Amino acid sequence: MPKGFYALIFSQFVSALADNALLLLAIALLQWQGYAPFWIPLLKLIFTLSYVVFGPWVGAIADTWPKHKILMQANTLKGVACLGLLAGVNPIAAYALTGLGAAVYSPAKYGWITEMVDPDKLLKANAWMEVTTVCAALFGVMMGGWLVSESWLHLSGVRQFTHVLPVDTALPVSLLVVCSMYGMSAFFTHFVPPSNKHYAKTLWTVPTVWQHFCQDHAKLWRDPLGFISLSVTTLFWGVSACMQLLVLAWAQTMLQLNLSQAAYLQASTAIGVMMGAMTAGRWVKLQQATAVLGVGVAMGLVLPLMVWITQWPTALGLTLVMGGFGGFLVVPMNALLQSRGAQLLSAGRSISVQNTCENSSILLMLGLYSFLTFIGCSLSVVVIGMAICVAVGMALLTFQSSKYTANANLSGA
Numbered sequence: 001m002p003k004g005f006y007a008l009i010f011s012q013f014v015s016a017l018a019d020n021a022l023l024l025l026a027i028a029l030l031q032w033q034g035y036a037p038f039w040i041p042l043l044k045l046i047f048t049l050s051y052v053v054f055g056p057w058v059g060a061i062a063d064t065w066p067k068h069k070i071l072m073q074a075n076t077l078k079g080v081a082c083l084g085l086l087a088g089v090n091p092i093a094a095y096a097l098t099g100l101g102a103a104v105y106s107p108a109k110y111g112w113i114t115e116m117v118d119p120d121k122l123l124k125a126n127a128w129m130e131v132t133t134v135c136a137a138l139f140g141v142m143m144g145g146w147l148v149s150e151s152w153l154h155l156s157g158v159r160q161f162t163h164v165l166p167v168d169t170a171l172p173v174s175l176l177v178v179c180s181m182y183g184m185s186a187f188f189t190h191f192v193p194p195s196n197k198h199y200a201k202t203l204w205t206v207p208t209v210w211q212h213f214c215q216d217h218a219k220l221w222r223d224p225l226g227f228i229s230l231s232v233t234t235l236f237w238g239v240s241a242c243m244q245l246l247v248l249a250w251a252q253t254m255l256q257l258n259l260s261q262a263a264y265l266q267a268s269t270a271i272g273v274m275m276g277a278m279t280a281g282r283w284v285k286l287q288q289a290t291a292v293l294g295v296g297v298a299m300g301l302v303l304p305l306m307v308w309i310t311q312w313p314t315a316l317g318l319t320l321v322m323g324g325f326g327g328f329l330v331v332p333m334n335a336l337l338q339s340r341g342a343q344l345l346s347a348g349r350s351i352s353v354q355n356t357c358e359n360s361s362i363l364l365m366l367g368l369y370s371f372l373t374f375i376g377c378s379l380s381v382v383v384i385g386m387a388i389c390v391a392v393g394m395a396l397l398t399f400q401s402s403k404y405t406a407n408a409n410l411s412g413a
Contacts, residue, residue, distance in 0.1 A: 001125065002116040007191035008071075012109050013132040014188070015075055018181040020140025021147060022082065022098060023047075025174055026091040028148040032171075033091075043095050050099030051106070051359035056213035059352025062107040063199040067115075067348075068192040070108040075186040077101035082179035086172055106355055111347035114338045115195040119286055123335040127281025130331050131274045138270050147174035199346050216349050217356075223344055224404045228290060228397055229337035230357060235393055236296075236330050238361030239386060242369045243269075246306075246386075247319065249379055255312050268316045272323020279324075280331040286339060289332035290405070293398040299325040300391025307380045 026043050062070060078101040084094040110129075117125045148171060202209070220226040244266065251262030284292060299322060309315050341350020372382050 001121065004068075004192040005113075005117070005125065005128075007188050008109060008112060009128055009132055011071065011075075011185045011188040011192070012105070012129070013136050014181050015078070015105065015185040016133055016136035017140040017143065018078065018178045018185070019098060019102060020137050021144035021181075022078075022095070022178050024141065024144025024148055025171055025178065026085065026095045028171060029085060029091045035091075039092065042092055045363070046092060046096045047099035047102065048359050048362055050096065050103040051355045052363065054100060054103045055352050055356035056209050058104050058355075059107050059216070059346075059349040060202045060204075060209060060212070061104060062111045062348025062351070063346050064202055066194045067108040067112040068189050068194055071105060071112075071189040071192065072186045074101045074105035074108065075182045075189070077104065079179050079182040079186075082175050082182065086175050086179075103355070107348040107351035110338060110351040112192065112195055114342045114347040114351075115197045119339055122339055123284055123286050123289070123332055124281040126331050126335045126338070127277045130277040130327060130334070134270045134273050134277075134327075138267060147171070147177060197347070199348075212349075213352070216345050216353050219344055220341060220350060220353050223340060224400075225290075225336060226340045226344060228293075228401050228404070229333045229340065230354065231397055232293070232296065232333040232394070233330060233337060233354060234357045234361045235390070236326065236333070237358040238365035239390055240326065241362040242365045242386065243322075245366075245369060246379070246383065250306055250383075251312075251315070253379055254306075254310055255315055257312060261312075265312075265315060265319045268319040269323035269326075272320040272325075273327035274323075275320075276324040276327025276329070277331045278327075280328045284328075284332050286332070286335055289336040290401040292329055292332050293394060293401055295325050295329045296394030297391055297398060299329065300387050300389075300394055303387035303390060304384050306383050 023043060027040055030039050030043075078098050081094045081097040081101070084097065085091060113125050113129070114122070202212075220230060247265050247269065248262045251257040251265050255262075257265075280292065302318070302322060302325070305318055306315075309318060337354055338347070338350065341347070341354070344350070345353070369382065372385075
């Protein structure tokens with residue numbers, strides 16, 4: 001791996017850890033300030049929406065300025081959001097600023113990896129990124145839960161320091177802890193060297209940026225390998241967002257578990273994702289990335305088993321397998337998309353297109369899931385419908401991939 005790679009991995013882990021912890025703190029602040037419960041989902045919505053709204057600009061930003069400096073500035077934005085919460089800024093507005101920081105951060109980190117890592121090691125690099133992202137999500141929620149817990153808030157040192165701070169808000173020490181983590185992440189970007197990759201200057205007028213962004217979308221979607229990899233990652237992240245909610249509902253309605261016990265199933269899924277990602281990073285080559293598409297079909301075929309499982313030990317096994325399939329599928333597709341995107345566009349612009357598509361899929365799928373729940377669709381209907389979409393979609397993409405490979409072989413012959 002190139003110099004600075006592990007510094008980047010650690011930096012993004014700490015930053016993502018703080019993002020997930022800050023979500024819990026923002027939720028606690030909304031509750032403490034007496035907001036209605038429907039405000040809470042808006043936190044995650046506004047965070048995800050940042051990737052879509054600012055998509056046309058963040059890719060161009062990542063290609064215009066040194067990526068290691070952008071990483072530092074993105075963490076600064078997130079730190080300002082923490083300080084805003086300390087100053088009493090509306091939690092929705094403050095977390096929206098965190099989302100903007102994350103949207104800026106993503107194409108810079110993935111772009112640096114695409115530019116600096118050798119193509120034959122790109123899949124391994126993505127495995128590292130996926131594993132640390134999942135770990136950050138797991139431990140970040142746990143850390144956020146601890147930082148809003150009574151046991152933490154009633155520690156003598158925390159209570160004494162709270163009285164010293166001249167702020168009229170809850171959880172000031174917890175917010176300072178998260179803010180310091182963003183500072184730590186920014187510090188480690190000092191050890192990430194510049195890639196010294198230069199692109200043509202961008203004209204920053206809105207029509208020009210939007211026109212280039214639409215052209216980038218068209219170019220990546222029309223490319224056979226770009227179409228396959230972008231379709232898979234877009235479908236995967238949309239379905240994954242729904243699966244987080246489905247697993248919780250499944251655990252409570254069919255396995256008779258409470259909410260805290262249901263979280264163990266999500267942890268099992270995350271462990272499966274990490275195992276699948278590490279396996280893919282170890283054994284799959286970039287040139288063989290499309291060979292894993294059959295795993296996506298298998299994931300769709302296994303998903304309906306949720307309907308018939310009523311015992312939690314079996315459920316743990318199923319979520320572990322599902323997570324393993326997901327990690328094994330998405331890591332090669334990410335690597336293929338980054339490699340192809342860098343060839344067709346640029347590192348930052350291709351990641352911007354990917355982020356916009358994936359997060360639009362998340363918003364669409366969550367909206368569809370909410371609508372189906374609103375009209376009273378049973379959990380079984382939702383699960384089977386999602387399984388059909390995954391299995392059929394992945395089967396079509398597998399067929400498309402085999403057709404492209406056959407044509408490529410004939411052309412080469």
